[in-house]
Amino acid sequence: xxxxxQPEDQVNVxxxxxxxxxxxxxxxxxxxxxxxxxxxxxxxxxxxxxxxxDNLVKGSYGFEAEFNKSQTSFHLKKPSALVSDSALYFCAxxxxxxxxxxxxxxxxxxxxxxxx
Amino acid sequence: DTAVSQTPxxxxxxxxNDKSIKCEQNLGHDTMYWYxxxxxxxxxxxxxxxxxxxxxxxxxPNRFSPxxxxxxxxxxxxxxxxLGDSAVYFCASSHSTDTDTQYFGPGTRLTxx
Numbered sequence: 001x002x003x004x005x006q007p008e009d010q011v012n013v014x015x016x017x018x019x020x021x022x023x024x025x026x027x028x029x030x031x032x033x034x035x036x037x038x039x040x041x042x043x044x045x046x047x048x049x050x051x052x053x054d055n056l057v058k059g060s061y062g063f064e065a066e067f068n069k070s071q072t073s074f075h076l077k078k079p080s081a082l083v084s085d086s087a088l089y090f091c092a093x094x095x096x097x098x099x100x101x102x103x104x105x106x107x108x109x110x111x112x113x114x115x116x
Numbered sequence: 117d118t119a120v121s122q123t124p125x126x127x128x129x130x131x132x133n134d135k136s137i138k139c140e141q142n143l144g145h146d147t148m149y150w151y152x153x154x155x156x157x158x159x160x161x162x163x164x165x166x167x168x169x170x171x172x173x174x175x176x177p178n179r180f181s182p183x184x185x186x187x188x189x190x191x192x193x194x195x196x197x198x199l200g201d202s203a204v205y206f207c208a209s210s211h212s213t214d215t216d217t218q219y220f221g222p223g224t225r226l227t228x229x
Contacts, residue, residue: 043206043220088157103172106159
């Protein structure tokens with residue numbers, strides 16, 4: 001079984017400050033981890049993913065995420081937030097043992113608001 | 117150069133009607149998905165097709181029937197629409213590799229009156 005949790009429904013941060021959006025996961029095997037962003041009335045856009053290799057993954061728009069196996073976490077970070085980063089962020093996980101189903105399980109989403 | 121497209125973008129209909137949502141991808145992917153996003157933004161997989169073959173069929177009422185005429189298209193037909201079917205429906209696609217990334221369409225907002 002695979003699951004993912006985003007413990008914060010809402011994150012507020014001032015423009016120019018660093019931001020963190022939290023994600024923890026649970027899988028039987030090794031995780032494949034993804035971050036997506038959804039702007040109002042739009043589809044989900046892929047930001048970054050962790051499959052293997054370096055624990056720090058860099059993605060689009062200056063975002064990065066750090067895979068921490070011992071804490072089963074994959075938090076999304078950005079050194080300096082922009083007002084335009086305000087959106088709904090989803091973490092997703094797939095267990096490498098999920099076979100041909102390749103089913104992603106999404107978190108409940110975190111609304112990020114960057115205040116000017 | 118749209119990657120994953122859906123039609124229509126908005127769909128307003130009466131309870132009891134039958135409607136279809138179409139999805140097309142031009143990414144050369146061989147796996148396609150339908151997701152439902154409810155009013156609380158929770159996203160749940162409904163179906164997945166790989167090379168026109170159904171591989172995921174979550175607990176969805178049998179009023180929902182996906183159809184894949186070819187691997188670039190995955191349509192969703194819904195019979196006897198109910199109020200609870202109101203949601204945003206997203207189509208997505210990916211390559212059938214272990215590390216595949218799913219790419220999403222813009223969504224179809226279905227409102228059942």
